[in-house]
Amino acid sequence: MVSLRDALAAAVDHHQAGRLDRAEALYLSILRAVPDQPDALHLLGVLDGQSGRQAAARRRLRLAVAVAPQDGDFLSDLALTLRAAGEADRAAQGFARALRLDPDLAEAAYNLGNLWLERGDAAAAAGLYRHALARRARYPQAWNNIGTALRALGRTDEAADAFAQAIAQTPDAAEPRVNRAIALAELGRHAAAARLRRQAMALEPGNADALHTVAVRLLSEAGMDQPVVAGRALDGAKLARGLGWVRRALAVQPAHAAAGDALLGAALKLLQAGRADDGLVAAAARAAPQALRRDPRDTRAASLVAYHFYRRGRSDLGARWMRRIGQRFTPAERAADFELRLWSLIRADRGMLDRLPALDRLLPDFAPLEILAALPPGGAGRPVIAVACDDGYFQRFVGDLLASIAAVVPSTAGVAVHVHVVNPSAATLAALADWRARLPLGYSREVVDVSGWDAHRRATYYACIRFVRWSQLLDRLRRPLVHVDADCSLLTDLGGLADRLAGADVGLLRDGRGRGPTREITVCFAWFQPTDASRRFLSATAAFIADVWHRGEGAWMLDQAAPFCVLEAMGKRGIAPAVRWFDWTAFPWVRFIGDK
Numbered sequence: 001m002v003s004l005r006d007a008l009a010a011a012v013d014h015h016q017a018g019r020l021d022r023a024e025a026l027y028l029s030i031l032r033a034v035p036d037q038p039d040a041l042h043l044l045g046v047l048d049g050q051s052g053r054q055a056a057a058r059r060r061l062r063l064a065v066a067v068a069p070q071d072g073d074f075l076s077d078l079a080l081t082l083r084a085a086g087e088a089d090r091a092a093q094g095f096a097r098a099l100r101l102d103p104d105l106a107e108a109a110y111n112l113g114n115l116w117l118e119r120g121d122a123a124a125a126a127g128l129y130r131h132a133l134a135r136r137a138r139y140p141q142a143w144n145n146i147g148t149a150l151r152a153l154g155r156t157d158e159a160a161d162a163f164a165q166a167i168a169q170t171p172d173a174a175e176p177r178v179n180r181a182i183a184l185a186e187l188g189r190h191a192a193a194a195r196l197r198r199q200a201m202a203l204e205p206g207n208a209d210a211l212h213t214v215a216v217r218l219l220s221e222a223g224m225d226q227p228v229v230a231g232r233a234l235d236g237a238k239l240a241r242g243l244g245w246v247r248r249a250l251a252v253q254p255a256h257a258a259a260g261d262a263l264l265g266a267a268l269k270l271l272q273a274g275r276a277d278d279g280l281v282a283a284a285a286r287a288a289p290q291a292l293r294r295d296p297r298d299t300r301a302a303s304l305v306a307y308h309f310y311r312r313g314r315s316d317l318g319a320r321w322m323r324r325i326g327q328r329f330t331p332a333e334r335a336a337d338f339e340l341r342l343w344s345l346i347r348a349d350r351g352m353l354d355r356l357p358a359l360d361r362l363l364p365d366f367a368p369l370e371i372l373a374a375l376p377p378g379g380a381g382r383p384v385i386a387v388a389c390d391d392g393y394f395q396r397f398v399g400d401l402l403a404s405i406a407a408v409v410p411s412t413a414g415v416a417v418h419v420h421v422v423n424p425s426a427a428t429l430a431a432l433a434d435w436r437a438r439l440p441l442g443y444s445r446e447v448v449d450v451s452g453w454d455a456h457r458r459a460t461y462y463a464c465i466r467f468v469r470w471s472q473l474l475d476r477l478r479r480p481l482v483h484v485d486a487d488c489s490l491l492t493d494l495g496g497l498a499d500r501l502a503g504a505d506v507g508l509l510r511d512g513r514g515r516g517p518t519r520e521i522t523v524c525f526a527w528f529q530p531t532d533a534s535r536r537f538l539s540a541t542a543a544f545i546a547d548v549w550h551r552g553e554g555a556w557m558l559d560q561a562a563p564f565c566v567l568e569a570m571g572k573r574g575i576a577p578a579v580r581w582f583d584w585t586a587f588p589w590v591r592f593i594g595d596k
Contacts, residue, residue: 036063042074057081072102080111088115099131106136113145122152140169144176151183159183174204178213185217193217211249212259218242224266228273242266247283257294260287264301271307274513281308281514297328303339307516315517315568319346335555342518344553345561347544348568359471359539362546366465367446369472373432375416375442382414383494383527384479388466389486390422390458394431397487402435404489413493416440416479420469422448422462444469456556463559464545470528471535471542478530485524489591497589501527505534505577508563509584517564518557522584524592526563533577540566 027040042061061078068074079094095112098105113128129146133139147162163180170176181196197217200210219225219242222235243266249259267284270276285308291301302325306318322343326334334340375384385405387398398419409415417439421428424445432443446465450458466483474481480501482494501507507527511519528534544562548554570576584592 072098072105076108104135106132110142122149125149140166156183156186174200174207174210178209206252208249208253208256211245215242215245228269255290260291263287268300274515278311281311299337299339310517311514316349319343341555345558346517348565350572352569356543359543365550367448371444373442376440379414379416383482385417385482387486388420390462391425391428393486394421394428408490409493419443421445460554460556468542471538474528481528483526487593491591492589501580504580505529505531507580510581511584518561521560521563523560525590537577
């Protein structure tokens with residue numbers, strides 16, 4: 001007759017050889033004979049865990065611990081199953097108790113170190129990995145992870161040495177090579193880091209960590225580690241390769257957090273700079289749900305979904321999505337978040353116009369428009385160049401703008417100028433009177449108490465109120481109204497531009513790089529013809545701005561969001577004005593300051 005000891009030895013042989021069915025049958029036969037046999041309970045619990053039967057594993061391992069409460073191995077394996085079940089606190093308690101019972105349990109120290117590393121306590125983790133390595137010097141996983149902990153502590157030299165130990169003990173593994181490559185790159189040893197990345201890729205072509213590491217290095221070398229601004233070149237070839245590698249990493253492992261973050265960060269940075277193609281935005285939108293599962297308040301990820309909707313012509317869905325995300329934040333947090341604040345301005349659904357109050361109902365909320373000097377008589381049908389700003393901007397820029405107009409517009413062209421200033425000083429009023437002697441010029445003012453406003457609110461008001469005033473003036477003047485920013489300069493007369501506007505109601509600048517609904521229409525220039533369609537469009541744009549301001553929701557970029565939303569809504573109802581679009585990057589009539 002086979003003894004219990006022989007049966008258990010045979011079961012262990014099958015188990016170690018991977019013959020799990022035969023091992024399980026023997027463990028069960030032992031337990032039928034001796035139901036509380038601790039080794040059989042323990043090993044069958046381990047086998048259950050290996051077979052994916054986690055609940056059964058926990059149940060049997062608890063029985064084993066109950067029978068032999070002083071066995072550290074049993075406690076350590078039970079703690080592993082608790083960790084797999086998401087019970088990290090109880091797992092940590094189990095590993096700690098196992099170590100107290102048997103300090104030589106290297107696995108318990110290693111696994112407890114992993115828990116501390118996940119919790120962000122790299123120092124505690126490093127101490128536990130050292131405990132494990134003191135008892136088992138050949139432990140490549142512990143060498144790899146102590147390297148990760150040391151790197152988190154800023155001890156990069158020691159981390160690189162630890163990764164080297166892991167590589168020596170597991171020469172066919174890609175992960176320690178990836179980690180040592182990262183450490184060496186941080187130490188400035190880029191050639192050695194590149195060799196390790198190539199080795200990792202050759203060992204495991206589908207290793208997401210290796211793919212991500214290569215991607216991040218290429219993106220950095222392409223210039224993506226610095227702000228992407230106009231005039232600063234990127235290495236296009238390295239950028240394309242880096243984005244390709246990070247997308248491959250996500251194809252291999254869609255939940256790879258670091259690769260997802262790299263793709264989202266690069267996509268948003270490039271989109272805001274006007275350098276993201278539709279494919280990149282779509283790939284980022286596909287990666288966004290994983291990022292939002294990790295952090296439901298990741299507005300960077302959420303905004304890329306919204307921008308994907310925008311690229312597909314559905315800004316209304318993008319705005320609705322961002323409002324849902326915004327419900328996860330307090331009002332103060334929403335106001336402080338750049339993307340939530342931008343998208344809160346977008347209301348481009350078909351019914352928006354029905355909900356929009358008439359401009360006349362909203363005007364009492366604002367200071368009255370005071371015409372201080374009317375335009376000189378004559379010039380019927382000829383353009384009026386319209387400029388609006390606060391007193392500070394007038395002092396800084398408007399003199400140069402008016403000088404450029406005087407220099408390039410013939411006095412016989414019939415073109416006039418109207419300047420509107422918020423809270424003009426006596427010096428500004430005197431300057432306007434002087435300019436009136438040199439140009440056919442009228443001017444107006446409004447007096448607003450801005451003493452309790454912060455800089456953002458003041459700048460937003462100055463940018464937006466001009467469209468309210470232009471709507472009022474267009475009705476009065478019955479002449480084409482040409483809006484230009486105060487900090488622009490006219491480069492040539494408007495004759496050729498007026499010819500290009502023949503048959504159109506409105507002339508607008510478009511940024512065609514897909515940067516978003518608040519950046520598509522660039523309002524440093526706009527031409528409004530004295531047509532019914534143009535007046536409806538400008539009045540609705542002014543009402544949109546006034547309504548948002550009335551509700552206390554005004555924010556920077558409202559002046560560009562408003563015409564976009566009104567055009568979108570009018571287009572859906574078939575009542576949009578005829579627009580003549582111009583490319584803002586190639587507009588030869590006006591010189592603009594800075595990147596719009």
